[in-house]
Amino acid sequence: MSTLFAPLTLRSLEIPNRIWTSPMCMYSAAAEGPEIGAPTDFHLTHLASRAVGGAGLVMVEATAIRPDGRITPWDLGLWNDRQQHAFARVTQALRSHGSVPAIQLSHAGRKASVDKPWLTGRYLTGAEGGWRAVAPSPEPFAGRSVPHELAVGEIQQLVRDFAASAERALAAGFQVVELHGAHGFLIHSFLSPASNHRTDAYGGSFENRLRFPLQVVDAVREVWPDHLPLFFRTSATDWLTENPGDDREGWTGDDTVRLAKELREHGVDLLDVSTGGMVPDAAIPIEPGYQVPFAAQVRHATGIPTGAVGLILEPTQAQDIVASGQADAVLLGREMLRNPYWPQHAALELGAEPRWPDQYDYAVRRGGKR
Secondary structure: OOHHHOOEEEOOEEEOOOEEEOOOOOOOOEOOOOOEOOOOHHHHHHHHHHHHOOOOEEEEEEEEOOHHHOOOOOOOEOOOHHHHHHHHHHHHHHHHOOOEEEEEEEOOHHHOOEOOOOOOOOEOOHHHOOOOOEEOOOOOOOOOOOOEEOOHHHHHHHHHHHHHHHHHHHHOOOOEEEEEEOOOOHHHHHHOOOOOOOOOOOOOOHHHHOHHHHHHHHHHHHHOOOOOOEEEEEEOOOOOOOOOOOOOOOOOHHHHHHHHHHHHHOOOOEEEEEOOOOOOOOOOOOOOOOOHHHHHHHHHHHOOOEEEEOOOOOHHHHHHHHHOOOOOEEEEOHHHHHOOOHHHHHHHHHOOOOOOOHHHHHHHHHHOOO
């Protein structure tokens, strides 16, 4: 059997293969009214088509734990009953097609309250439907408005909000929760010295900068069942200290290894390894598989399972990543947008058995082409 199509068991959950749909924001939920933040027919079709296409796990995009945690007013959210009930329809569809339903819980932090990226992407004022962003320190991202510096009581409320969303995710039928600790959003902005300039218990030392992320993990793990896995997405580097001539302090690959060891001790089962997003002008050497070495570094140094993401384009490339032990799974984004059936075609190319629905499989077999 192709390693890419071998099942992966995390806790008591068996994921049928190692090709997973990465969380990708669609910015297509209602921005106001009773349906605010709830998945629509578009989301159902978008996500279910990746399950039909053979992805072993389909992860819902960054889903805000509260209204001010959205990137845009059109983000998904999971803070009320209506959203929870709408997500139940999504999880049922994913499971019916043999995929594990997963959701990424997030707070956008200082990168919140912006327009859709294909429109202007600019910061939206209150008069335009936006709100004031929050952050560990009053440091704006890329010239946007200065965020509100969170007080300790507000930080503790955010920990409770993450846990409450995780409880709703379980009730909606999700089998995996991933905490979004990457790309310059709130959890990442506590971790990185590039954005966390606090002088209290939540800033300064490495241990202090880990305090809020680990409190979130602990609170979620407390309400998330022991038999189900918890993921954490990280930006393994801010791409600052790796670049000669850039004297800005940032988060590094070695920091991520230290974080991974702590996360494993606190009940995280897989690290979903991305990079960047902290500053808009980081010099990133983008090429196929450019983030895979960071997943490999974490896996080899800590033993925690990892997911690799970023310009993974070809079935043989994905197969090599998993077979060589660089990561335990690959998460595909834009390739899945271009071709929802990428896993089925990869199975054919690698000599594995595609997992077509019965309705499709009958037609394929009858046509004499596999």
